Amino acid sequence: MSQVEVAPTVSPASMASMASMAPTVSGRVPAGVRPQTAAGFLALFRSEITLTFRRTRTIALLGLLAALPVLLGVVVKIETGDMHGGANGPAFIAQVTQNGLFLVFAALAVALPVFLPMTVGVVAGDSIAGEAATGTLRYLLVAPAGRTRLLAAKFLAAMVFCWAATLAVALSALATGAALFPMGSMTLLSGDTVGLGGALLRAVLIAGVVALSLAGLVAIGLFVSTLTGSGIAAMATTVGLVILVQILDSFPQLHAIQPWLFTHQWLTFGDLLRAPMYWTGILQNLGLQALYLAVFGSAAWARFTSRDVTA
């Protein structure tokens, strides 16, 4: 049982730096009263972002994601003869040879079930458990930011990583596609053709939808992360959950619960490639992600704000 006094001399803006063990004393705040300012939260968030993206592990994960489309593109380029017109390969692969832009969609369709959730699971699962394991969590809590806001900052940082991961896949695919295949007007799923500008707009929309599709998983990962003091355990559990849920999603017998699985509507991003765009499935997907976010976000909050942090 220990009593850690909140340092009485901390300015709002310095909370983040406090977390990285470099407090600057610049003003006096009564003990026990936390300054709840937007600037303070922003500083905390910025510190989390820095923490996430400065790690070698994060950069390696992004590199892995960026390598995937290159691999896909090269394979399609070499094996053009065999892939052409085949309906059995991954979605959109057959169209890549005609338009390099399709590599963006093909790469996202390949990355979404496994690679993206894996990297997101690593980042989200490790966010709190990892700090607990290395013993930095209690120092982080010394900052007068409050656990709720720390959790929110962790969540937002993980979401930013989702965007970065999706962009890594999409931009690398775009570059590879442009380098290896012709670019130009694109055939939509409906058989209509749109110009390069319209196609790029759809690619941007799709990247946004894919990144948001991972919000539910981030919340789950964060919750798992508050349950354990071991980063590895949290990461493995989160990634394992993704695999488990996708297996459940493939059983026809579980038809009744499948619409509630967070991976069920991930591939609806393809509906943006129809003419006119078909939003029903995408909105359902985003609604489902919001639901998971609410449930697991509040579960993470309930656990984290009432937990003994001893490490």
Added chain:
Amino acid sequence: MTDYAGFEGEQSGETYRSRRRAALRLLVPVAVAAVAVAGVNLVPALASDGSPTLPSLTAEQLISKALGSDTQQLSGTVQVSADLGIPSELLAMAGHGGAAAAVTGTAGAAGGSGQAKEANGSAASPEEQLSALLAGDHTLRVAVDGPDKQRIALVQSLAEYDVIHNGDQLWAWDSSSNSALHLSAPQGAEAKAPGSKHPAAAPLTGLPTTPQEAARQFLAQSAASSTVTVDGTATVAGRSAYELALKPKQAGSTIGEVRIAVDSATGTPLAVLATGTGGATILDVHFSDVTFGAPAASTFNFTPPRGAKITEQKADPKAEKAQKAPELPNTPKDQRAPQGANGTNGTRVIGSDWTTVLSFHLPSNEGSAAIAGTAQGAKGRRLSGLGTSSLLKSLGKPVAGGELISTKVLNVLITDDGRVYAGAVTLPVLQSAAGVK
């Protein structure tokens, strides 16, 4: 008594009771989950279960309203959910045995696939794609502008299948195989085809893909032999509608009831729900959203994309007719005869209306490809290809007079001399049609 840095409770200045607080906070996610699930389930239920108050109509008035509906222009989304209980092996054969064997030729159909390829070698052929509608849940986007312009899109995961009919041009486009099927018919022949006055008829197959067409076919055929009542009102796709309930007068059908929701303003059928005698849903076709008004003209313009495989098919007027014809024989909607195959395997229609039984010879192996090429639109019933007999035998169970394949709706009796009797009827009806006992 434990106080930790960073606890929310500190600011209150009170003694912090950790365990009670933890228990209370754990209730929050539970409550959030409960509210969310209840909300998701309740809101659509509240939105759709409202029975609007509408002036009362007699059944006759409602039928004539539905049949007389002249809605020519609409666009919307249709949800199709079918559970006919047909074994998936048979469905696969129905889809692949004919045209599609060329592309995805299953081992069983290998013998005939060479011929089939010549007859109709495109993955975009409608029979295969639309036969998928007979099992599971599907989403269709439809746009209709008069009898000459229709577009139906079958929404699939990361893929789409489109049929676009515009005047004398008919395109079928399959995005997953990047292939298109083009059919151009003389305008005159098209206009004479019996189905063409019904705007939402699926081109080529005669499969009803909209509630409007399914209801129209059904009402035209079965109203006389049914007990028809107006059974309350409903809200479908945000529109108030009358519920028309039809029950077979004769015994012996496996279909218990067909309910049709008729739009109160336009008379357009918005939903069709068929249930078996046991009360299980067999077929549920309904608009999930619908707009009355002319769709954009560009909807019906189809230019095959660059690089697509295009299969040209000259439609000869007779074939066109044969394909359209199965729409309106006097049978309920999933009991149409493969009229195109008439001469080749001696198809007969026994009985009428709800207890129609279809009878034909099992195709011989040599003729199967030819039959497959012509007997389009007959769906689960049309059994062709190598290994048919043995597969059927393995699925069936022996009864008096032959083998019975029993599904939720369809019963198929294969007699020992190789004739097939099939229909949405009970076994005794099949047996009396076959002359057993």
